[in-house]
Amino acid sequence: MTPSAPQVPTQHPYRFPVAARYAGMESSPLKDIFALAALDGVVSFAGGIPDPELFALEDVTAAYDWVLTHQGHRALQYGVSEGEAELREQAARRLSRDLPTDASQIRVTSGSQEGLFVVAQALLEPADVVLVESPTYLAAVQAFSAHGARVIGVDTDDDGVIPEALEQAIRVHHPRMVYLIPTFQNPTGRTMPVARRQMVADVLQRSDVPLIEDDPYGALSFSGSTWAPIAALPGMGARTILLNSMSKLMSPGVRIGWMRAEGPILDTLAVAKAAISMQSSVVDQLTVARYLEVADLDAHVARVSAVYRARRDAMAAAIAPVLPEGAHVTHPEGGMFLWAALGEGYDAQTMLADAVDAGVAYLPGWSFFADHADRSTMRLSFVTHAPAVIETAIGRLGEVIAAHPRR
Ligand SMILES: Cc1ncc(COP(=O)(O)O)c(C=O)c1O
Numbered sequence: 001m002t003p004s005a006p007q008v009p010t011q012h013p014y015r016f017p018v019a020a021r022y023a024g025m026e027s028s029p030l031k032d033i034f035a036l037a038a039l040d041g042v043v044s045f046a047g048g049i050p051d052p053e054l055f056a057l058e059d060v061t062a063a064y065d066w067v068l069t070h071q072g073h074r075a076l077q078y079g080v081s082e083g084e085a086e087l088r089e090q091a092a093r094r095l096s097r098d099l100p101t102d103a104s105q106i107r108v109t110s111g112s113q114e115g116l117f118v119v120a121q122a123l124l125e126p127a128d129v130v131l132v133e134s135p136t137y138l139a140a141v142q143a144f145s146a147h148g149a150r151v152i153g154v155d156t157d158d159d160g161v162i163p164e165a166l167e168q169a170i171r172v173h174h175p176r177m178v179y180l181i182p183t184f185q186n187p188t189g190r191t192m193p194v195a196r197r198q199m200v201a202d203v204l205q206r207s208d209v210p211l212i213e214d215d216p217y218g219a220l221s222f223s224g225s226t227w228a229p230i231a232a233l234p235g236m237g238a239r240t241i242l243l244n245s246m247s248k249l250m251s252p253g254v255r256i257g258w259m260r261a262e263g264p265i266l267d268t269l270a271v272a273k274a275a276i277s278m279q280s281s282v283v284d285q286l287t288v289a290r291y292l293e294v295a296d297l298d299a300h301v302a303r304v305s306a307v308y309r310a311r312r313d314a315m316a317a318a319i320a321p322v323l324p325e326g327a328h329v330t331h332p333e334g335g336m337f338l339w340a341a342l343g344e345g346y347d348a349q350t351m352l353a354d355a356v357d358a359g360v361a362y363l364p365g366w367s368f369f370a371d372h373a374d375r376s377t378m379r380l381s382f383v384t385h386a387p388a389v390i391e392t393a394i395g396r397l398g399e400v401i402a403a404h405p406r407r
Pocket residue numbers: 048110111112113114137181186214216244245246247252256257
């Protein structure tokens with residue numbers, strides 16, 4: 001006799017008291033991204049979701065096989081909060097191309113999202129201010145807000161955060177830390193040029209405010225040029241926590257990233273990481289380490305970037321003619337995102353339902369602003385679909401924009 005399925009009560013569910021920081025947050029823009037991405041018949045540009053066809057499945061399979069065959073007992077056991085030695089070595093080797101790094105300066109995280117949470121746990125007191133680019137990565141704002149921080153946006157231009165605005169905001173708000181994504185930024189795709197990086201570093205050093213530098217996209221360059229992190233500028237290594245992730249380069253499913261820091265904060269980061277999740281998956285850490293040792297990640301990233309570049313070109317060409325006069329669109333030199341500001345009188349959130357009806361989804365830009373949102377903005381990820389699909393879907397988006405004249 002097969003047991004019958006347990007009844008899940010749907011009427012009058014027990015209402016747990018919810019912490020104020022999560023009150024009213026039954027949904028989140030991040031969850032909505034995945035819902036939009038899953039809609040049948042809709043071409044979604046909403047998520048920053050790598051094309052699974054481009055995963056290096058054979059190399060990753062070989063790495064898992066090798067780890068389970070040769071290190072199986074260790075791989076299935078608890079590990080250390082700092083991260084497995086082999087992975088920290090590999091991370092330090094990659095970082096040392098720009099910034100001399102020892103394995104002891106690496107803390108492994110389950111993706112850089114957890115890294116942001118660990119940093120918030122370690123550094124933030126309730127009511128502390130965190131300065132961020134306006135707009136910025138929305139889940140970083142969530143991680144900081146969940147720790148009681150006040151997140152304040154600083155003005156940006158096509159070169160990233162404006163140094164004078166940053167200095168002024170530091171003077172007014174006395175932030176605990178500044179959070180920046182200098183290369184192929186999420187959501188705008190913009191990159192901060194070297195001279196601007198130096199100006200920002202000068203501001204941070206003059207005002208003695210630490211930097212949280214998030215760099216998950218830097219290797220995905222379309223021009224072959226790469227940018228050293230701000231952490232690599234003189235005097236910045238010791239005052240920066242630099243976050244990297246394997247999500248966009250190898251696989252978001254393995255949930256492996258790391259942070260680089262210097263000095264006593266490394267101990268605090270390890271304690272915070274232990275409190276949150278003890279350690280990241282040992283199997284996955286050892287597998288990523290093995291993959292980095294024997295597979296050619298640079299060659300893989302170069303192949304993926306070439307495909308993404310063609311998709312960026314397709315989206316840039318398709319979107320230019322369908323945007324209203326006065327609209328602004330970025331031209332990313334790498335990464336995953338293109339950012340369009342339709343201009344005053346447009347509301348990308350209101351337009352989304354019609355866009356979805358027309359078979360195309362994007363992410364309304366308002367959610368990427370910590371404050372003073374520009375509701376005319378939208379983020380479009382160009383990496384998930386082939387050029388022909390992008391062209392057709394952007395054509396449909398153009399019809400939706402034309403049907404929503406400026407108010
Ligand atoms: C700027 C930025 N930081 C961090 C993350 C988190 O990525 P993961 O946790 O997969 O490493 C993302 C993901 O989209 C991102 O865009």
